[in-house]
Amino acid sequence: MAKRVVIIPGDDAAPEAMAPTVEILKSFNLDITWTEFPSGEEGVKKYGSRQAFDQALRAAIEQSDSTLFGSTNGTTGGLNHLRWGKRTFANVRPARWRPGFRSPLKNPNGIDFAIVRENLEDLYMGVEGDLQMLSSLQVNSRMTHKPLDTTPTGKFAIKVITEEGSRRVARFAFELARKRKAQGGKGLVTCTSKYNMLRESDGLFRRIAEETAKDYPDLSYNQWIVDDFARRIVASPQEFDVVVMPNLYGDILSDAAAGTIGGLGLAPSGCYGENYAYFESIHGTAPDIAGRNIINPTATLLSAVMMLDYLGYTDASARLDRAVSQVYAEGKTLTSDQGGSASTTAFCAAVRECLGKNR
Numbered sequence: 354m355a356k357r358v359v360i361i362p363g364d365d366a367a368p369e370a371m372a373p374t375v376e377i378l379k380s381f382n383l384d385i386t387w388t389e390f391p392s393g394e395e396g397v398k399k400y401g402s403r404q405a406f407d408q409a410l411r412a413a414i415e416q417s418d419s420t421l422f423g424s425t426n427g428t429t430g431g432l433n434h435l436r437w438g439k440r441t442f443a444n445v446r447p448a449r450w451r452p453g454f455r456s457p458l459k460n461p462n463g464i465d466f467a468i469v470r471e472n473l474e475d476l477y478m479g480v481e482g483d484l485q486m487l488s489s490l491q492v493n494s495r496m497t498h499k500p501l502d503t504t505p506t507g508k509f510a511i512k513v514i515t516e517e518g519s520r521r522v523a524r525f526a527f528e529l530a531r532k533r534k535a536q537g538g539k540g541l542v543t544c545t546s547k548y549n550m551l552r553e554s555d556g557l558f559r560r561i562a563e564e565t566a567k568d569y570p571d572l573s574y575n576q577w578i579v580d581d582f583a584r585r586i587v588a589s590p591q592e593f594d595v596v597v598m599p600n601l602y603g604d605i606l607s608d609a610a611a612g613t614i615g616g617l618g619l620a621p622s623g624c625y626g627e628n629y630a631y632f633e634s635i636h637g638t639a640p641d642i643a644g645r646n647i648i649n650p651t652a653t654l655l656s657a658v659m660m661l662d663y664l665g666y667t668d669a670s671a672r673l674d675r676a677v678s679q680v681y682a683e684g685k686t687l688t689s690d691q692g693g694s695a696s697t698t699a700f701c702a703a704v705r706e707c708l709g710k711n712r
Contacts, residue, residue, distance in 0.1 A: 356418045356664050360389040361410065361431050363423020365638035368392045370650035371423045373701035374657055378421075380705065381669045383661075388413045393428030406430060411438070419660055420631035423653070424638045435631045436472065441624035442518065443525040444470040444603060445659075446635060448590070448610035448620070453681025455615045455691045458590075464614055466593035467533070469526040470603025471558075472624055474518045477600045480511040495552075514554040514599060519561040525625065526562075526597035527569045534572065539594035541573045542566065545582040545606075546599055558599055579606075586610055607635060618649030618690050621656035623663065630663050632656040646696045649688040651677060654704065676707035 360375055362368035379387065390410060391399055400406040407430035414420055414434055425432060435441060450456055450464040458464075484507040492501040526542050534540035544562035546555035559576060566574035577585065579602050585592065586606060590613050598606070611620035617636035624631050634652030642648055654677055661670035680686055686703035687693030695703070 355384045355386060357386045357388065357416060358660070358664075359410075359413045359417045359420040360387055361420060361422045361429060362390065362392050363638060364393045364426045364428045365424075365640040365643040366645075366648040367423035367425070367634075367638050367653075369643075369646055369697050370634070370648050370653040371421070373698050374650055374653045375421075377654070377673070377701060377705055377708070378657055378661075380708070381666070381672075383666055383669060385664075388417065392423075393425065393430075396429065403430065407434075410434070414439070419629070419664055421653075421657060421660055422631055422633040424634060424636060426638045426640065436624060439626050439629040439631070440473065441626040441630060442471065442473050443522050443625045444472040444622060445529065445625065446470060446603070446607035446610065446620065446622045447655075447659075448607070448614050450614040451678045451681050453678075453684050453687070453691070454619055456613060457615075458587075458613055461590075461614060463591040465538075466590065466610070467529065467595050468603055468607045468610060469522060469529060469595060469597045470607065471518060471522040471598070471600050473600070474513050474515060475600030476510050476512050477604075478511070478513050480513070481508060483507075484509050512551070512554050514558050516557065516561060519558045520565065523562045523565040523597055524568075526595050527565055527572060530572050530595040531569065533594060539573070540571065541575070541594040542569075543582070543593055543596045544574070544576040544598070545579045545596060546602065547579050548576075549578050555599065562597060582606070583609065587613065611635065616649075616690055617652065618688070619651050619655070621652050621654075621659055623656065623659040625663075630660075632660040632663075646698060647689055648697050649690050650697050650701055651688075654701075672708060672711065673704075675711065676704045679707045679711075680704055 362371040396406040397403050410431035411434045447467045450461040484503050488503040530542045546558045548555040548559040611617045620635045622635045634656055639648050658670050658674045680703045686695045688695055
């Protein structure tokens, strides 16, 4: 059946990576109907208001099978609906080194793992406020064994880890590890959180991961306290396969993972729910280079690779993945962040050339 995909280009320099990526996707002549939106500022002007623009985005998302999303500075909407409206609970952020990637590590060969970040809970639920709001509650500190002092001027944030949310993302991680094992992966799931200090919340997350591991005897399982994992991600990233963790840690440590392979310009992601997924690079909008046609489009291209695979276009996905790898292996047409001098469009032209050679 034909698929419907929404293209949201994002803001600042992000549309400069998105436009040539979409051209490449269209060149596959797949049975996909593309619904393309303008960037944030242009969209607000076109639809007359931010509210109307957001409504149009939500309506298109509801009628689609997936969305390819460009980084936003907040001007482009749609992200909250993609995340919380579509309940995309598992944020998959792969870190795979390819020959030609400009890794700062002496030996990055063999780095190939995926962080699975719980995407809806933890501190990212945005439950914050003035500390005095807790004065009527009988909240005791496990560390001091005394009631929480709410007299100082300050703020609080609530961390929420649920059994349902933890079990859902843990099962997703194990299923991903099983899929990767079938493709030659390690068949290993690692859980990380701060379960030694946050014994109730992060402890629950760990316990659910341990319980889920029992349902997958064909896979291996281990766990590390999150600060030890942070060390290992630099010292020995090759030991990991699939790593599952709560929301905040996943957001931070996936950037560290990108650093081990060569930077955020190389880091794709996909956010998966029960019935929907959207895809985006994990880097920001790069306002300092907007309009210069030098943003690295690799993360956007590899996010598109993930999207094609999700939609069932596995051959096109594999071809695009190989073409990106080939451009880096040749090393002649790389953007400045990877030690070259190529423009965004020149890099994408090189990818198209590789696709043409390898039909």
